[in-house]
Amino acid sequence: MSEIQCNFNSSSVLSAVMAPVLALECIVGLVGNGFALFIFCFHIRSWKSNTIFLLCLVIADFLLLVNLPFRVDYYVHDQTWNYGSEACKANLFMLSTNRTASIFFLTVIALNRYVKVVWPHHSLSQASAKSAVQVSAGLWVLILLINVPFLCIKSDILYSSSNSCVSFTVNNTDHSTAQSLHHILTGVELFLPLGIILFCTFSIIFTVRRRNLGKQAGARRTVLVLGVVCAVYFFCFLPIIIFSLASLLAFQLRNCHALRLCADLFQGSLAFTYLTSTLDPVLYCFSCPSFLHQSKMVLCKRDWWTGKKDNQEGDDSSSSKPNRQVARGDAGTLQD
Numbered sequence: 610m611s612e613i614q615c616n617f618n619s620s621s622v623l624s625a626v627m628a629p630v631l632a633l634e635c636i637v638g639l640v641g642n643g644f645a646l647f648i649f650c651f652h653i654r655s656w657k658s659n660t661i662f663l664l665c666l667v668i669a670d671f672l673l674l675v676n677l678p679f680r681v682d683y684y685v686h687d688q689t690w691n692y693g694s695e696a697c698k699a700n701l702f703m704l705s706t707n708r709t710a711s712i713f714f715l716t717v718i719a720l721n722r723y724v725k726v727v728w729p730h731h732s733l734s735q736a737s738a739k740s741a742v743q744v745s746a747g748l749w750v751l752i753l754l755i756n757v758p759f760l761c762i763k764s765d766i767l768y769s770s771s772n773s774c775v776s777f778t779v780n781n782t783d784h785s786t787a788q789s790l791h792h793i794l795t796g797v798e799l800f801l802p803l804g805i806i807l808f809c810t811f812s813i814i815f816t817v818r819r820r821n822l823g824k825q826a827g828a829r830r831t832v833l834v835l836g837v838v839c840a841v842y843f844f845c846f847l848p849i850i851i852f853s854l855a856s857l858l859a860f861q862l863r864n865c866h867a868l869r870l871c872a873d874l875f876q877g878s879l880a881f882t883y884l885t886s887t888l889d890p891v892l893y894c895f896s897c898p899s900f901l902h903q904s905k906m907v908l909c910k911r912d913w914w915t916g917k918k919d920n921q922e923g924d925d926s927s928s929s930k931p932n933r934q935v936a937r938g939d940a941g942t943l944q945d
Contacts, residue, residue, distance in 0.1 A: 618653060621687065630880050634887050635677040641890035642671045642732050647902070652903040657743035662717050663893055663900070665745045669710035670886035676703045676885060683774060690774035697774040698760065704883075705776060706756045709798055711885055712846070713748050716802040719838050719895065722831050723809035727816050751832035775876070799850050806842055810835040834896045841892065845885040895910040 649664045679700045690697050724733045736744075759776070781894055813835055822828035852875040860865035894901045 621871050623876055624684045624687045624927075629875065631677055631681045631684065631883065634880065634883050635674055635681065636793055637886035638670065638677075638883075639676040641887065642667055642674060643720055644904075645890050645893055646671060648900055648903050648907065652907060653899055655899060657737060658736050658739045660716065660722055660897060660899070661741035661745055663719060663876060663897055665748075666714040666718070666889055667710060669707045669714060670787055670889050673704060673707035673711065673883065673886050678702055678884075689772045689798045691772070696841055701774065701776045702756060706752060707757055707881055707886075709752050709755055710749070711753060711889070712802050712842075715838055715842060715885075716805050717748065718892075719743070719806045719809040723812055723833060726813045726828070726831055757769060758918060759773075763909070795851075799846055803846070806835075806838060810839055814824070819859050830895065830898075834892070836894050837895050841885055845881045845888070848881045849875065852878050 629868040645667050649667060651659070653660060677694075679692070692700075724731060728734055813831060816822075817828045817832060852871055856868060856875050859871045895902070
């Protein structure tokens with residue numbers, strides 16, 4: 610089939626929408642994940658497998674958000690990259706790597722819940738925090754390997770003569786093997802975790818109903834956590850899947866108008882993938898009772914409006930023991 614060449618001009622509408630949206634996501638996300646990182650590092654006493662995976666998710670989100678201001682600058686200057694080709698590649702690599710990490714650790718959290726509910730007596734259900742650290746380290750290595758092809762893509766493909774800086778192009782006839790491999794791996798990392806998350810969710814719901822566990826708080830929390838994971842995944846990653854496939858279809862049909870529209874929608878859908886880093890702190894509250902408890906303790910220690918300490922702080926000596934028990938009250942397998 611003959612190749613097509615469509616003339617793409619930067620969309621002023623896309624730039625006008627993406628710049629403030631990404632800036633808002635960056636600010637809110639940094640505040641939420643910065644606070645979450647503070648809680649995990651300085652206030653969580655009981656470390657379990659679920660807590661380790663949540664911490665890795667916080668780190669991935671935080672690293673993604675730190676790189677987001679460069680994308681804001683890119684859209685503020687009407688999709689013009691001002692930092693050179695190598696910086697473009699590094700920025701896109703960091704965004705892609707940490708987006709992959711967010712997807713992987715969302716999936717691991719779902720699998721962890723699945724094992725604890727469906728196979729509560731299996732050795733995997735009793736995995737220690739040390740084992741979780743080893744699994745997390747292995748996943749980080751795999752995540753880096755998946756995104757290594759990104760570093761092998763020619764800089765002039767990502768960073769064109771028009772000073773654009775994009776990772777996904779369907780209008781370029783000079784596709785490299787590394788770029789094609791990156792696109793394939795991106796598709797796999799989007800679809801495979803989606804299937805795993807859906808499998809875990811429906812298996813847990815079926816198990817809870819079959820064992821009549823619906824009245825247990827731990828079981829209800831588990832179903833809620835999986836519901837939040839599914840909602841975050843569908844809302845944040847489904848648009849990019851749809852518009853990437855639509856862009857490839859338009860390219861195959863050699864329809865420049867449709868390709869231009871789908872390419873803009875694809876670029877716009879990237880804002881949804883970054884949004885997951887802003888929404889994940891909500892997941893921490895549902896998934897980790899000790900995180901929620903410690904967050905309340907930190908926020909209630911001081912009256913933020915007047916700067917005065919909470920009146921109840923003087924009662925800490927009498928309530929510290931129950932508070933510690935609550936913080937460690939998630940020892941059950943369903944509540945971990």
